[in-house]
Amino acid sequence: MTSADPGTDQTDTFDIVVLGGGSGGYACALRATELGLSVALVEQGKLGGTCLHQGCIPTKALLHAAEVADAARESAKFGVKASLDGIDMPGVHSYKDGVISRLYKGLQGLISAHKVEYVEGTGRLSSPTTVTVGDRVLTGRHVVLATGSTPRLLPGLEVGGRIATSAQALTLDHVPERVVVLGGGVIGVEFASVYKSFGAEVTVVEALPRLVASEDEAVSKALERAFKKRKITVRTGARFASATDGADAVTITLESGDTIEADLLLVAVGRGPVTADLGYEEAGVTLERGFVPTDERCRTGVPGVYAVGDIVPGLQLAHRGFAQGIFVAEDIAGLAPAPVDEQTIPRVTYCEPEITAVGMTEARAREEYGDDVSTYEYNLGGNGKSQILQTQGFVKLVRRTDGPVVGVHMIGARMSEQAGEAQLIVGWEALPDDVAPLVHAHPTQNEALGEAHLALAGKPLHAHS
Numbered sequence: 001m002t003s004a005d006p007g008t009d010q011t012d013t014f015d016i017v018v019l020g021g022g023s024g025g026y027a028c029a030l031r032a033t034e035l036g037l038s039v040a041l042v043e044q045g046k047l048g049g050t051c052l053h054q055g056c057i058p059t060k061a062l063l064h065a066a067e068v069a070d071a072a073r074e075s076a077k078f079g080v081k082a083s084l085d086g087i088d089m090p091g092v093h094s095y096k097d098g099v100i101s102r103l104y105k106g107l108q109g110l111i112s113a114h115k116v117e118y119v120e121g122t123g124r125l126s127s128p129t130t131v132t133v134g135d136r137v138l139t140g141r142h143v144v145l146a147t148g149s150t151p152r153l154l155p156g157l158e159v160g161g162r163i164a165t166s167a168q169a170l171t172l173d174h175v176p177e178r179v180v181v182l183g184g185g186v187i188g189v190e191f192a193s194v195y196k197s198f199g200a201e202v203t204v205v206e207a208l209p210r211l212v213a214s215e216d217e218a219v220s221k222a223l224e225r226a227f228k229k230r231k232i233t234v235r236t237g238a239r240f241a242s243a244t245d246g247a248d249a250v251t252i253t254l255e256s257g258d259t260i261e262a263d264l265l266l267v268a269v270g271r272g273p274v275t276a277d278l279g280y281e282e283a284g285v286t287l288e289r290g291f292v293p294t295d296e297r298c299r300t301g302v303p304g305v306y307a308v309g310d311i312v313p314g315l316q317l318a319h320r321g322f323a324q325g326i327f328v329a330e331d332i333a334g335l336a337p338a339p340v341d342e343q344t345i346p347r348v349t350y351c352e353p354e355i356t357a358v359g360m361t362e363a364r365a366r367e368e369y370g371d372d373v374s375t376y377e378y379n380l381g382g383n384g385k386s387q388i389l390q391t392q393g394f395v396k397l398v399r400r401t402d403g404p405v406v407g408v409h410m411i412g413a414r415m416s417e418q419a420g421e422a423q424l425i426v427g428w429e430a431l432p433d434d435v436a437p438l439v440h441a442h443p444t445q446n447e448a449l450g451e452a453h454l455a456l457a458g459k460p461l462h463a464h465s
Contacts, residue, residue, distance in 0.1 A: 041119065047108060151165035319346070
């Protein structure tokens, strides 16, 4: 690293300048310094980005608090005498913020220990090789764009009063009596699950024909059944028209003319890329609908400029950005790593019941392979640990006939913990006969994966229809 003479605008030169300190950005910075490269990391908010402060970590903390509430409410069916006296939202936030604080301090320590030049402030790509932060110009042999995403809004909707996005919902100091969640994707169903567990009356409004529409149709149907059982109202194929925030309630009007009154309208219609007014296009970086298209090696069309995470078209997942950040650091260092395989990235939705998937849905596999596809659903009714947990659901395998498993789809309490093996199965193009002999510990939900593969290998045991 070199610095300009004192008395002038400070100019520093690095091997890599990373714009954005979220999962993709900080992973790139840490891995690059491990490989002996000098790195400047620019972040306008807090290190860790959306995932740590307004996304993955706080929402999952709320979901765990919701699980605790459900456990107390339903304790009698396990022979435990307990009661739920209510939800102390300041206490919930204290717990949530404590988790964030510990992780934040740990991440700050890592950045310091790795001698990353951390620059606080709003950065702008001022040329293909420079990022300007105030009067400071950071020059990099390579620049990595990792500016993340922000909640989307629909035309005519403004945040305020009883209308909120996930960012505002994370700081509410009370539990609204009636909540309408606009959007039945991952964020929407997670918050719907939280508010129901906290005691609210919840309605999910989704314009598409089913919830979590990017997942396998069998999973969507199972989630809708589970939500119905939990008395969460689901209105699919229902398009939003307008919302009026009145003195006593917010009134949501659908295109059908139906109206719904609520104490909170939570807008969860997806996230958009943060790329506007950052100098990207002026520096020659192509934008498509605000996203930064790249090749499989995360390279933009400008030599030396990479992009990772939510600004790159594809799955908007923290672990995708994290993996891409590590990949880019290793690529710049000359290690020639294999590109991140989008097809094997686990997708997890942490509502109750949880959804976990890796690889192709049945519909996508049939588009790709035609009739050369077979499936199998193993019902959790045959799994001992699932019966202990009193959860329902299944493991669904999608395979090429007489070929490898190309998709694993799971729904049920705590099924997110099965993502690791599911990724290995799909990523290694395993045949059912490869997985069937593996010994899965008993009693665990992990056995459900083993049983499903036993069935596809032609030797089903604990199979319940």
